[in-house]
Amino acid sequence: MKMPVPDSETIASKDALVSGLRKILPSEDVIDDPAALRAFESDGLSAYRQPPLIAVLPSNTGQVSEVLRFCAQHGVKVVPRGAGTSLSGGALPLADGILLGLSRFNSILDIDYDNRCLTVQPGVTNLAISKAVDADGFYYAPDPSSQYACSIGGNVAENSGGVHCLKYGLTSNNLLGLEAVLINGDVVRIGGAAMERPGYDLLGLLTGSEGLLAVITEVTVRILPKPPLARAMLLGFTTATAAAKSVSAIIRAGIIPAGMEMMDKAAVHAVEDFVHAGYPLDVEALLIVELDGVEAEIDHGIAIASSIAKEHGACFEQVSQSEEERLGFWAGRKAAFAAAGRMSPDYYCVDGTIPRRALPEVLEAMNEMSARYGLRVANVFHAGDGNLHPLILYDANVEGELERAEDFGADILRMCVDKGGVLTGEHGVGVEKRDLMEEVFSQTDLDVQQRVKCAFDPTSLLNPGKMFPRLRRCAELGAMHVHGGKLAFPELPRY
Amino acid sequence: MNKEHMKISGRIRPVDIEELCAAIVSSVEQNTRLRLHGMDSKRGWSSAWCVPAQRSSKDLHALDMRGFDGIDIYEPEELVLRVGAATPMSEIQKHLQGNQQELSFDPPDFAPLYGGIAGTGTLGGVIACNLSGSRRVRSGAARDCVLGIEAVSGRGELFRSGGRVMKNVTGYDLPKLLTGSHGMLAAMTQITMKVLPASETSVSVLFFNLEPDRAVVVMTQALSSAYEVSAAVYLPASVATQAVPAATNTLTVLRLEGAEKSLPARVELLRKHLMEHGDSELLQDDESRALWSFIGDARFFATGERREDLLWRLFLPPSRSHHIDAFVRQLGEAYYFLDWGGGLAWLGISNEIKEKRVACEKVAAFALEQGGYGVLVRAPDELCGVFGGFSALGAVENALMERVRAAFDPDGVFSPV
Numbered sequence: 068m069k070m071p072v073p074d075s076e077t078i079a080s081k082d083a084l085v086s087g088l089r090k091i092l093p094s095e096d097v098i099d100d101p102a103a104l105r106a107f108e109s110d111g112l113s114a115y116r117q118p119p120l121i122a123v124l125p126s127n128t129g130q131v132s133e134v135l136r137f138c139a140q141h142g143v144k145v146v147p148r149g150a151g152t153s154l155s156g157g158a159l160p161l162a163d164g165i166l167l168g169l170s171r172f173n174s175i176l177d178i179d180y181d182n183r184c185l186t187v188q189p190g191v192t193n194l195a196i197s198k199a200v201d202a203d204g205f206y207y208a209p210d211p212s213s214q215y216a217c218s219i220g221g222n223v224a225e226n227s228g229g230v231h232c233l234k235y236g237l238t239s240n241n242l243l244g245l246e247a248v249l250i251n252g253d254v255v256r257i258g259g260a261a262m263e264r265p266g267y268d269l270l271g272l273l274t275g276s277e278g279l280l281a282v283i284t285e286v287t288v289r290i291l292p293k294p295p296l297a298r299a300m301l302l303g304f305t306t307a308t309a310a311a312k313s314v315s316a317i318i319r320a321g322i323i324p325a326g327m328e329m330m331d332k333a334a335v336h337a338v339e340d341f342v343h344a345g346y347p348l349d350v351e352a353l354l355i356v357e358l359d360g361v362e363a364e365i366d367h368g369i370a371i372a373s374s375i376a377k378e379h380g381a382c383f384e385q386v387s388q389s390e391e392e393r394l395g396f397w398a399g400r401k402a403a404f405a406a407a408g409r410m411s412p413d414y415y416c417v418d419g420t421i422p423r424r425a426l427p428e429v430l431e432a433m434n435e436m437s438a439r440y441g442l443r444v445a446n447v448f449h450a451g452d453g454n455l456h457p458l459i460l461y462d463a464n465v466e467g468e469l470e471r472a473e474d475f476g477a478d479i480l481r482m483c484v485d486k487g488g489v490l491t492g493e494h495g496v497g498v499e500k501r502d503l504m505e506e507v508f509s510q511t512d513l514d515v516q517q518r519v520k521c522a523f524d525p526t527s528l529l530n531p532g533k534m535f536p537r538l539r540r541c542a543e544l545g546a547m548h549v550h551g552g553k554l555a556f557p558e559l560p561r562y
Numbered sequence: 563m564n565k566e567h568m569k570i571s572g573r574i575r576p577v578d579i580e581e582l583c584a585a586i587v588s589s590v591e592q593n594t595r596l597r598l599h600g601m602d603s604k605r606g607w608s609s610a611w612c613v614p615a616q617r618s619s620k621d622l623h624a625l626d627m628r629g630f631d632g633i634d635i636y637e638p639e640e641l642v643l644r645v646g647a648a649t650p651m652s653e654i655q656k657h658l659q660g661n662q663q664e665l666s667f668d669p670p671d672f673a674p675l676y677g678g679i680a681g682t683g684t685l686g687g688v689i690a691c692n693l694s695g696s697r698r699v700r701s702g703a704a705r706d707c708v709l710g711i712e713a714v715s716g717r718g719e720l721f722r723s724g725g726r727v728m729k730n731v732t733g734y735d736l737p738k739l740l741t742g743s744h745g746m747l748a749a750m751t752q753i754t755m756k757v758l759p760a761s762e763t764s765v766s767v768l769f770f771n772l773e774p775d776r777a778v779v780v781m782t783q784a785l786s787s788a789y790e791v792s793a794a795v796y797l798p799a800s801v802a803t804q805a806v807p808a809a810t811n812t813l814t815v816l817r818l819e820g821a822e823k824s825l826p827a828r829v830e831l832l833r834k835h836l837m838e839h840g841d842s843e844l845l846q847d848d849e850s851r852a853l854w855s856f857i858g859d860a861r862f863f864a865t866g867e868r869r870e871d872l873l874w875r876l877f878l879p880p881s882r883s884h885h886i887d888a889f890v891r892q893l894g895e896a897y898y899f900l901d902w903g904g905g906l907a908w909l910g911i912s913n914e915i916k917e918k919r920v921a922c923e924k925v926a927a928f929a930l931e932q933g934g935y936g937v938l939v940r941a942p943d944e945l946c947g948v949f950g951g952f953s954a955l956g957a958v959e960n961a962l963m964e965r966v967r968a969a970f971d972p973d974g975v976f977s978p979v
Contacts, residue, residue, distance in 0.1 A: 181782055181881035204788075226731045233728060239735065240706045253958045260879035261934040262698065262905040265954040266963045267747070268705055271738025275731045295788045315639040321662060321759035321821075360790060363827035364820060420727040422640050452728035453640075492729035500732075507732055508722070515721040515970070516734045522965035534733070545972070 068115060068156075068498055070532045073163035077143055081120055084143060084165075088123055091133045096171075098122040107148065107166050111213070112156040112499055114415075114469060119146065119160035126171040128246060128254060128284040135282065136252030138165060144528050145250070147278040149189060149221030152213045154416060155497025157225060157277050157533060164531075167282060169220050175199050176285070182260040184243050186287045189220020193227075196288060205290040208235035211493070212401060220283045226275030228493030230326040230400075233451035235291070237493065239274035244287035247273060247280075250524045259287055272519070277495050278530040280523040294359035297325060299396045300369060302376045303350035303383025307331060308427040310352035313372075313379040314450045315423055317356070320375060322368050326357040327451035328400050331430065334407075334445040334458070335399075341406040344399030347383040354450065355396055403447045404458065411443070411460035413469070417476040419483030420492035423453045432482055433457060440475040442468070454492035455483065481506055496534045504536050513537075518544050570597070575626040579720055582749060585625060586975060587718035595977040596625040598745040600648040600684035603673035604691055605979075608744050610941040611691075611951040612978040622977060627686060630751045635726065638663055642709065642726050643757050647686030647750040654685055664760040667704045668695025668793075671855075674864035675873065675940060686750050692742030695858035696793035696817070699785060699902045701758075705741040710754035713740060715747070716971025726754050739966070744951070744978045747970040761819035764792075765829050766845040766853060768806070769814040769836075774798070774887040774900075777814040780839050781903040782880060784816045789832040793817035793854065794903040798887070801862050801899045805853055806845070815845075817854060857901060863910045863940075868897065871910030872918060873940035874925055874949075880904035882932040889928050893921060909936075918942065922949050930954065946979070 077084075081099065088097045098104060104118040125131045138145050144164035151158050160166045172188035178200060179185065185196060185207070193214040196207040210229035211217055217227065222238045223245065235241070244258030257273070258264040273280055304310040310329055317324065330338065330346075330353045339346045346353055354376075358368040369386055376384060387393035407414040421429055430446065437444045443460040457479055461472040480490050480500065484507050490500045504513060513535060520527070521541035531538075574596075576582040589596050595618065599605065627648045635644040638661040645654060651669060658664050670693055673682045694703040710724030723736035740747055769780055774796060781794040795815050797805055802813035818829055833842055845853060856862070863873050876886070883904030890896045895912035911921050922938060926949050929936035935954035938945060952960055 179879075179881070180786065182879045183786060205786075226735070228729055228731075236702065236706060237729065237731075239738065240702050249962070253962070255959055255962060256956070257959070259933060260881075261877040262902060263692075263703070263877040265935050265937075266952050266959065267743050267966055268692070268738045268741060269959075269962070269966070271705055271735050271741070272966075274738075275735050292786050292788045318641060318759070319639040321762070323759065361788070361824075361828050361831060363824040367821055367824040420725075420729050422637075422642070422727060424637075424640060449729065454729045487725075488727050489725045489730045489732040491732050492727070493731055495731055496733065504733065507725075511719045512721045512723065512733075515715060515719070516723070516736065518969040519734055519736070519739075519966060522962070522969040 070117070070161060070498070071538065073161065077163040078120060084141065085121055087137060087141070088121065088134065091137060092123055092125060092130055096124045096126070098124070107151070107160055107168065110148070110151040110153040110156060110158040112154055112159070112497065114463070115156050115159050115498060117160050117162055119166035120163055122166040122168055124168045124171050128248065131167070131248045131282055131284055132252040132254055134167060135248055135250050138528060139250050139252070139526070142526065142528070144531055146530050147224070147282045149218035149224070150192065150216050152217040152221065153225060153495060153497060154418065155491065155495040155499040157495050157497040159498050161532065169218065172220070172284065179260060180205070183290050184260055184287050185290055186285060187219055189223070189283045189286055190218050193217050193219055193222055200290055204293050206293050207288055207290055208241050209238050212404065219286050219288065223274050223283050223286055224276065224278045225495040226493070228454065230328060230449060232449065233327065234323050234325050239271055241289045242270060242274060242286065243289055245270055245273060245283055246285035248282045248284055250529050255281065277497060277534050279520055279534055280529065296362055296365060297357055297359040297393060298365050298369060299355055299357040299387045299393045300372060301346065301383065301385045301396055302354040302356060302381050303347045304352045304354070305350065305380065305382055307352040307430045309379045310354055311423065311426040311450070313354065313376050313381070316375045316379065317372050318451070320371050322371055324356050324368070324451060325359040326355065328355040329353065329448040329450035330400065330403065331446040333443065334403055334447050337406040337410050337445050338399040338403050341409055342398050342402045344395055346399055350383055355400055400447065407445055407458040407460060412462040412464065415459040415461060415472045415476055417455070417457045417459065417479050418491050418494035419480045419488055420452070420454045421483050421486045421488035423450070425486040425488070429455070429482060429486060433479060436475055436478055440471050442472055442475055449492070452492070453488065477503060498533055501534055502536050504534070514539070514544055521545070569622070570624045571621045572623040573626060574623055575629055577629040579714065579751060582714050582751065583718040583720060586714055586716065586749065589623065589975050590716070590718065590973045594621040594623055596623050596975055597977045597979065598625050598627055598749055600627050600687050601650065601682045603676065603678045603683040604687050606676035607672060607691055607939055609946050609979040610939050611744055611937060612746070612947050618974065625749065627749065633657060634752065641728065641757050642754065644726060644752065644754040645685060647753050648684045651683050651685055651688060652681050658757060659760070662760050663757045665707060665755060666697060666701040666758040667707055668697035668858055669693060669704065670695040670858045670860070672859065675860060685753055689741050689753055690743065690745050690750065696795065696854060696901055699794060699905060700790065700792045705738050707756045708737040708741050708753065709756050711737040711740050711750055712752035713748035713750045716973060716975045724754065728756060746967060746976050746978050749976070762822045763825060763847070764817055764819040764850050765825060766850040767816040767818070767829065767833060768843045768845055769839060770809065771811040772814045772839065774884040776839065777812065778880065778884040778904050780814050780836060781816070783836060784832065785903045787832060787835050789828050789835065790818065791816050791832065792819045795857050796900040796904070798899060800897055804862060805856050815853065817850070860908050862897070862899065863908065868910055870913040871897070871940070872913060872922065872938060872942065872945070874909040874936050875939050876907040876909060876925070876929045876934060876936040878905065878907055878929065878932050878934035883907055885932060893924060913942070919945060926953065
């Protein structure tokens with residue numbers, strides 16, 4: 068993975084930058100000690116490491132604004148970071164860049180039940196939001212599996228998902244407002260307790276923009292009343308095809324489950340060995356189908372799902388009879404990544420989305436690839452919305468295995484695109500899938516996106532090297548329109 | 563009201579992408595502007611929404627997008643629908659209904675608000691205006707259901723963004739940005755939507771004669787309950803008596819939707835939950851549906867004298883929405899009702915009043931004071947765009963919006979009016 072060539076002048080001026088930043092922030096909030104900077108060298112995509120030139124930890128919006136303005140004036144790159152749990156390298160630092168950590172932004176600012184919303188600082192964790200309103204019967208719906216650690220600011224930057232997206236949406240469907248700071252220091256306010264916002268949908272645009280457009284400093288989320296009851300079913304099948312067809316048939320029957328997860332045999336075995344969730348071991352695919360709401364409706368949904376599963380040859384069915392049992396069903400799924408970690412020194416979690424009906428052929432092709440690359444793969448899958456998470460098992464200490472795992476992952480993602488899907492359902496492009504963007508988008512598609520970037524950040528200082536496979540200067544993008552999309556730029560650097 | 567602001571000096575109807583790109587490039591070269599339209603059912607809406615600065619004296623050509631229609635993909639089991647942007651809503655709804663599915667954001671039909679025929683309009687128009695109906699309060703807005711978009715920018719370049727899958731964070735979310743952009747960023751040619759199963763049946767729970775503050779409490783309690791209330795409205799007496807024959811005073815209505823077999827249980831739980839607010843009555847099936855189209859399509863303001871009203875949509879924090887009642891009384895010659903549990907207030911001011919601008923300034927200020935904002939969506943010529951979609955923004959936000967617009971359309975070829 069190549070990053071933009073670090074600017075040696077910026078690196079040489081580190082001392083001057085540090086003293087400039089210390090005029091904005093208390094001395095201890097500007098970190099320049101190489102040992103201390105190691106703490107920020109990677110995020111959840113730990114295969115890539117790079118300490119930043121300097122790290123800063125501002126505590127309020129005014130400071131963020133001043134830091135960004137300072138960076139813009141001095142032409143210094145900035146990488147924003149929430150909790151550092153990105154699985155796509157979205158918070159990977161730059162050798163010549165300032166890492167802007169938002170960990171000090173950790174307060175819940177306002178709980179507004181009457182308008183069913185909550186205003187928080189971006190460093191508050193996803194789970195802390197739900198916990199803050201739990202006792203009053205509310206919750207925040209998107210629940211990425213890292214929810215105890217990941218920050219809401221990071222969720223906004225990545226448009227994070229979770230297991231309940233089909234029914235409750237991703238982050239972008241659960242936001243009402245943002246405060247964000249542009250690279251020039253401008254503070255922008257978008258939305259609030261009202262349901263719609265004036266102008267173009269910048270809330271939608273900023274959500275999932277991976278820290279390339281602005282730094283989020285405040286978030287207003289929508290909260291929902293907790294369903295009175297939830298029940299989960301385990302459904303086992305002797306073929307993945309039967310499981311996939313059941314998923315489609317359940318949805319076609321008009322049931323939108325709160326969650327619908329699938330695990331292949333390898334994942335089921337890995338998990339069962341680890342947490343003993345009570346999963347059947349003689350199945351090729353296992354579904355967890357969760358329904359929530361009032362009891363009569365759950366019963367109705369379960370009866371339909373059960374008869375559909377039987378029609379498709381389900382060989383195992385169990386419906387949770389207590390909250391404890393329901394959580395037990397989920398404990399296995401939630402431990403899938405950790406279970407993979409036990410099976411192998413390292414694993415690489417891939418994140419692609421496909422039209423659901425392509426699942427059987429995708430799983431089959433993945434098994435062939437597994438044999439070809441000589442690497443095992445276990446599959447967990449948000450079956451309801453077509454979001455795949457193959458876990459490729461490898462050993463980083465074996466020469467060449469990491470590269471092989473990455474190539475394997477890239478092949479899987481190319482296949483997703485080929486089947487009508489996309490590179491990433493919820494983990495983001497970051498550095499990880501940056502060089503695959505041209506598999507999905509034409510150069511014109513990417514130019515249109517990069518011009519949007521230019522509207523926010525004309526000198527490309529915010530999180531450069533992420534998302535876009537080629538460096539394009541805004542001036543070039545602007546001048547190009549005379550010739551339409553016909554010009555090629557073979558001379559442009561790729562990283 | 564809603565007259566053409568500028569003379570159309572030419573009409574273009576491209577039949578394919580190539581012709582569309584050529585039309586846009588040629589418009590840039592000839593220094594003319596293009597006003598996109600499908601079935602032209604929302605012209606008045608867009609002209610009120612845009613700000614005067616976005617108009618110019620350049621020659622204006624109508625760009626008829628109706629060549630881009632037809633259903634490309636509809637896979638009910640995948641919950642995905644991909645259509646040409648100018649596909650009529652009536653055609654889309656016919657296909658969806660045939661498969662017991664729907665667009666969950668309850669697309670409203672505002673054609674009659676502008677003197678048009680009910681049932682006209684295209685999906686492209688609904689998406690370009692980000693129009694959501696009463697279910698928005700539960701199922702999200704139009705923008706939440708757009709999965710992918712193909713469009714041509716003001717540079718005459720075809721681009722795609724998003725996709726056809728439910729979960730996608732590959733690149734910036736341009737489908738959301740284009741939704742609600744009123745044709746000022748790009749000419750959409752194809753739109754991919756998420757569709758959802760339609761409920762088998764719906765029931766309306768009616769509370770009679772509540773004061774507005776009490777009604778907002780009822781709506782808030784209902785929407786904060788776990789009983790999946792899919793719409794909540796408050797109708798003052800003037801509106802209620804037109805909406806439901808049995809109403810003599812105000813009406814507070816909650817809608818629940820679900821399976822025939824299990825919905826009654828949920829309805830009873832909700833009524834029990836709201837018992838302290840007095841007795842409620844139920845409205846079922848056709849009566850319930852008729853009531854919701856009257857509300858969602860704002861038909862009160864499309865009939866009789868009210869057809870001529872200056873019409874506002876105010877987006878308010880629901881908890882403060884009841885203040886509109888006193889405000890409207892003070893304003894005089896005005897009518898309102900609340901949808902979205904108080905999150906949306908429709909407000910009509912009689913076209914007969916003298917100081918129109920002053921009255922409108924009061925409305926805009928009221929919305930801001932409550933922590934929301936308002937848009938004048940049906941305006942006399944002189945007020946078009948004065949209280950539009952950008953008016954409530956600060957200078958920093960407006961400057962950013964303008965840079966975003968220029969990123970798509972540097973020469974200002976797309977005109978919303």
